[in-house]
Amino acid sequence: MNVFFTVIGFLLFGYLGFWIWYRNRPAYSVPSRFPVEWKELLQKHVHFYQNLNEKEKRRFEKNIRNFLKQVRITGIKVEVTDLDRLxxxxxxxxxxxxxxxxxxxxxxxxxxxxxxxxxNFSMDNPEEVITGMVGSGRNMDGVMVLSKKSLHNSFGNTSDKHNVGIHEFIHILDKQDGEIDGIPGELNNKEYAKPWLRLMRREMQRIRKGKSDIDAYAATSEEEFLAVASEYFFERPKLFQQKHPDLYKTLRKVYHQDMKRRLRNPFRKPRRIGRNDPCPCGSGEKFKYCCMKN
Incomplete structure (x- = not known):
């Protein structure tokens, strides 16, 4: 009898382990080496990446690989391409x-x-247009939903202060302390939280009175203010600092980044890599002798 229960327990334990692995398995096999094709896609489509030096690019690529190992990206009635994942x-x-x-x-x-x-995740309702959301509840906890079209438009237009992907990930970041409340973890200490709340609520009042260039959606709640203001910070930092110097200073502290300095070069489409150009993988070899062969 003891052997029977031991076997049953072993099988249940194995099934539970398999179920946990299956639920959290990556839906995509991440290459062990960052592909040169991915580097070209980032250089072509991502303004942030264009402005990084070579050392920073390698770190950014590592972060991307780590993310893709941890989070599944699933298409609903749409194909998911490498560019979508990136x-x-x-x-x-x-x-x-x-x-x-x-x-x-x-x-x-x-x-x-x-x-x-x-x-309700229907795409046939013209009365309600949602381009991104962070799920909640039993079946959607830990799930983000994004419009593929809006995601691409966000990275294709670097002058509109909006990026739906960054917006939703700010909500996830806001939740790192257990609650989406518009107070980033860096400011959770009361010494910093109170000035941030005063600054945020003052700007929300200016938005409601039509005296701010921050999108009106930011005035709907404190958590949305953080996400919308952060989009502005990452997309149009020079203008954001000019219009909202106190907010810029605070978000620079929150994200440990001076985005005005980082995005010093305008968005540009690079020329195609030539056979005799240095390989973008950073090997020091010519492209034709390195990744071009692969």
Whole structure:
């Protein structure tokens, strides 16, 4: 009888282990070496990446690989391409690039929809247009939903102060202390939280009175203010500092990044890598002798 229960216990333990692995398995096999094709996609589509030096690019690429190992990206009625995966991972990596080690503890899957959707995830409701959301509840906890079209538009337009991917990942970052409340972990100490709350609420009042260029959605709640203001900070830092110097100074402290200095060069489309150019993998070899052969 003891042997019987031991076997049953062993089987149940094995099944539970398999179920945990299956739920958290990566949906995509991440290459052991960052592919040169991925580097080209980042250089072509991601303004943030374009402005990094070679050492920073390697660190950014490492962060992207780590994210893709940890979080599944699933298409809902849409194919998920390498560019889709990279843009989702960039949305996650950009806000936390100023931290030496990082991980989103409250996320295990990102669902990509072809276009906007409503709160019931229907794409046929013109009355409600949602381009991104962080799920909650039993079946959606730890899940983010993004519109693929909006994600691409966010990285294609660097002058509109908006990035839906960054916006939603700010919510996940806000939740790192256990609650989405508009107070980043860096400011949770009361000494810093009170000045931030005063600054935030004052600006929310200016938005409601039509006296601010921050998107009106930021005035709907404190958590949305943090996400919208952070989009502005990462997308248009020079203008953000000019219009909102106190907010810029605070968010620079929160994210450990001076985005005005980082995004010193305008978004540009690079020329195609030539056969005799240095290989973008950083090997020091010519492209034709290195990654071009692969």
């Amino acid at each position: 843009l989702v991972a960039c949305s996650a990596a950009i806000p936390l690039f100023g931290f030496p080690s990082w991980k989103y503890n409250y996320l295990h899957e990102v669902l990509l929809y072809p276009a906007s959707f409503d709160r």
